[in-house]
Amino acid sequence: MAFVVDSSSEGANLSSIAGGKAANLWRLSQFVFCNVPPWFCVTTNAFDAFIEQSDLQSLLRVENDLEGTAKAVEAAFDSSPLPKALESELEARLDCAPFADRFVAVRSSGTDEDSAAHSFAGQFETFLFQKGGEGIRAALRKCWASCFSARVMQHRRDCGLPLSGVKMAVVVQVMVNSEYSGVAFSRHPLKPMSSNCSYIEAVYGLGEGLVGGELSSDSYEVNCDTLKVAKTLIEKEHQFLQAKNGGVEKVPVAADQKDKSVLTDEEAVEICQLITALERELKRPQDFEYAFEGGTLYCLQTRPIVTLPPSCFFNLSSLGSLPILWDNSNIVESYSGVTTPLTFSFASYAYARVYTLSMLIAGVPATVVEQYEPYLRNMLGYIRGNVYYNLLNWYRCLACIPVGQTDKYMETMMGVKQSLDADLEEKVGQIGDTAPKYGLWTKTRVLAGIAYKVYRIDALVEGFFENFNRHYKAALATDFEKLSLIEQIDYHRSLMTNIIDKWEVPVYNDTYVMLFFGMLKKLVSSFLCDGDSDKAQSLQNDLLCGQGDVESTKPTKMLMSIAEYIDTSGPALREWFLSERDELLHLVQHQLGVASASSRDSTSSDGGPRVRTRRSSAASLNRRANSEGGEDIEGQKVEVSCRIKTFLTLYGFRCVDELKLESSTLLDDPSFILDTLCGYIRSGSYSVAAMEARTRNQNESGGIGLQDVAVL
Numbered sequence: 001m002a003f004v005v006d007s008s009s010e011g012a013n014l015s016s017i018a019g020g021k022a023a024n025l026w027r028l029s030q031f032v033f034c035n036v037p038p039w040f041c042v043t044t045n046a047f048d049a050f051i052e053q054s055d056l057q058s059l060l061r062v063e064n065d066l067e068g069t070a071k072a073v074e075a076a077f078d079s080s081p082l083p084k085a086l087e088s089e090l091e092a093r094l095d096c097a098p099f100a101d102r103f104v105a106v107r108s109s110g111t112d113e114d115s116a117a118h119s120f121a122g123q124f125e126t127f128l129f130q131k132g133g134e135g136i137r138a139a140l141r142k143c144w145a146s147c148f149s150a151r152v153m154q155h156r157r158d159c160g161l162p163l164s165g166v167k168m169a170v171v172v173q174v175m176v177n178s179e180y181s182g183v184a185f186s187r188h189p190l191k192p193m194s195s196n197c198s199y200i201e202a203v204y205g206l207g208e209g210l211v212g213g214e215l216s217s218d219s220y221e222v223n224c225d226t227l228k229v230a231k232t233l234i235e236k237e238h239q240f241l242q243a244k245n246g247g248v249e250k251v252p253v254a255a256d257q258k259d260k261s262v263l264t265d266e267e268a269v270e271i272c273q274l275i276t277a278l279e280r281e282l283k284r285p286q287d288f289e290y291a292f293e294g295g296t297l298y299c300l301q302t303r304p305i306v307t308l309p310p311s312c313f314f315n316l317s318s319l320g321s322l323p324i325l326w327d328n329s330n331i332v333e334s335y336s337g338v339t340t341p342l343t344f345s346f347a348s349y350a351y352a353r354v355y356t357l358s359m360l361i362a363g364v365p366a367t368v369v370e371q372y373e374p375y376l377r378n379m380l381g382y383i384r385g386n387v388y389y390n391l392l393n394w395y396r397c398l399a400c401i402p403v404g405q406t407d408k409y410m411e412t413m414m415g416v417k418q419s420l421d422a423d424l425e426e427k428v429g430q431i432g433d434t435a436p437k438y439g440l441w442t443k444t445r446v447l448a449g450i451a452y453k454v455y456r457i458d459a460l461v462e463g464f465f466e467n468f469n470r471h472y473k474a475a476l477a478t479d480f481e482k483l484s485l486i487e488q489i490d491y492h493r494s495l496m497t498n499i500i501d502k503w504e505v506p507v508y509n510d511t512y513v514m515l516f517f518g519m520l521k522k523l524v525s526s527f528l529c530d531g532d533s534d535k536a537q538s539l540q541n542d543l544l545c546g547q548g549d550v551e552s553t554k555p556t557k558m559l560m561s562i563a564e565y566i567d568t569s570g571p572a573l574r575e576w577f578l579s580e581r582d583e584l585l586h587l588v589q590h591q592l593g594v595a596s597a598s599s600r601d602s603t604s605s606d607g608g609p610r611v612r613t614r615r616s617s618a619a620s621l622n623r624r625a626n627s628e629g630g631e632d633i634e635g636q637k638v639e640v641s642c643r644i645k646t647f648l649t650l651y652g653f654r655c656v657d658e659l660k661l662e663s664s665t666l667l668d669d670p671s672f673i674l675d676t677l678c679g680y681i682r683s684g685s686y687s688v689a690a691m692e693a694r695t696r697n698q699n700e701s702g703g704i705g706l707q708d709v710a711v712l
Helices: 013-030 044-053 066-079 084-092 133-146 150-158 265-280 341-361 366-371 391-397 407-414 421-436 439-453 455-478 484-499 504-527 533-544 553-567 571-579 581-598 615-627 633-651 671-683 689-703 706-711
Strands: 004-006 039-042 105-112 126-130 167-174 180-185 196-203 219-222 229-232 239-243 246-250 284-291 295-304 380-383 386-390
Touching: 004 013, 004 239, 004 380, 013 044, 013 105, 013 167, 013 295, 039 084, 044 084, 044 167, 044 246, 066 133, 066 180, 084 133, 105 133, 126 133, 133 167, 133 439, 167 246, 180 265, 196 265, 229 265, 265 284, 341 366, 341 380, 341 504, 341 553, 386 391, 439 455, 455 484, 455 504, 553 571, 553 633, 553 671, 571 581, 571 633, 571 671, 581 633, 581 671, 633 671, 633 689
Parallel strands: none
Antiparallel strands: 004 039, 039 167, 105 126, 105 167, 180 196, 180 284, 196 219, 219 229, 239 246, 284 295, 380 386
16 A cells, blocks of 8 residues: 555556646656656555544534634644654655755645546645655645645535545655746637647746736747747736745846746747647647746646547547537527437437428528438537537538528527637638539529518418417327327327428528527627627617517416416415415316316317316306405415416426426426415516516616617
8 A cells, every 4th residue: 555656656546546636747757758857646545544543534524614624624634643654755755866955846636636527726735845854744734634625625516526535645746946937738728629729828937826826927829830929928027936944935027027028939839849749648638837947848737628629629530621519509508417318319300300491491402401411410419418519510501501691690599609710710611612502593582482481471370380289289188108109109200290390480480580680680780889799789689678479478477477366366365375385286286187188179269278168167256256255265276276277288398408308397297386486476576567667668778879779
């Protein structure tokens, strides 16, 4: 059971006993092109022995008092002796070269630190320019204690990591007394779609001020192919240097150095080439710490950049001439978090069918649509349980449409905000170059056809809903548990044929909305906001809000109306609703059962399910009771349950994660609706008229730039 490891130790499973920092140092030490200062690591085996020897296990059970636990742990660690076997190891190491009579850095190395899944960079303790056994041992204890700090425990909680069983290793490394130092990224962290631009930051002295956020730095972008350097220099006021009695101190930068570049172009290129080699060897973009002393470049630390695509994203040997560009803008609202393969298979099929129809409607020849079937079948991607747009396939399909450049309007509707890297933008342009070319007559014919459909949109929508409601009513009346597996599959296929394959009207409507939304954004930005996209977005939203009759607001308004009825029909009804949940649920479920049984032969005038069968009798009871000067509480209960039944029949599938087939619906469990109604009642915030008035006021006078509209 090793208490100490170093670069000559076996590398397999090293991170489990030496932590992320030591494991990364070990990897660096294996590369001949990396000049790594000598180091060793006190492992978690030593940490475990320390805890057991001093009987500190009960102290490390972290619960709610994070601050109190952190202070108690630090005090106990400071006063507890180290295991004798560890004392012997430290003495043997520190009394021999290359550590004897040298300043060292004592750095925490958490077992969860710098992983590809989550990073604890900068959250554990580090002690620089330590010398002598006593000071190094004290720093070791403080590093151990730092893994129980309140900040670290809260970060573990936020990452879903356990608060128990936490262990810490500690790295001891010869100090580099650097003239200048910094951090470097093998790929620019703010340009995720760029594969050939490294980014470097540099300060005078030690890099602690930069890593800790106290100092600003010169920055350098180096093209990894051409090695051309673009630099941004600032005035550097301070630097961190070795203090006389150990540790570091903040001192002014010499006047003649403040405006000079910290790095020469040659040094920036040297760093770029080194981190590019590291990314190539480690198969991930790297966040790298470096230092220069006496003209020599030292490698202090490296860790994976967890927010950038891996190198294989740009590997053309496996992906062909274009990378795959995944984007979850907008669609993450429909399929948030982990989604089952069942839901993804349905969504992928639906998207393929709908956008096949879209291309045909837009005038793309059937032969071309057939050629693009592989792209249409892969409009979506399923990555680690999450649903993404396969964005380049969207661009491919959009490029086939005869009627102008619709990609920017589509990006606006999809919520795509980040611009593409120049190289990728050029490749996307190549997609358009290979798309079919259309003559003026074809474009005119397609535009005229779409314009005619848009002109008739109201009649088309009415016909679409008539068809949809007919099949929806039939589905409500079907007991699927009594169908055999083959019958269920056949029913699913019939829905695909009768609903998804007849989705032309929503496509026309979406096209209308997409073009209008994009044109409005362009006009607002050009004429009212001087090209300020953020201001234009806000003004555009203000112009659109409050227009009324928006389908997506109807469920909220209906719930507010129910809450108002309950709260204004007398204290007895209000008290019953807020306190008698079991009876309320029983009544609602009973009403839903009645609705299901009667839906086989009850049809509304628009072809949809009739949902007011018993409400009229309840309302009649209430009117009669009120006319006699009393309250018919039982009749009111029935009225409330009927109104909730009406809501659930109309909107029972409109819920959180409503598009996920694995999710429970409000029909399965109406508790959420009942909780929402209780919230409206208790707060008194249920006036639909007041809500609409607030929205109108915002539309008329509360939005940014609306004074400009009035002037125009």
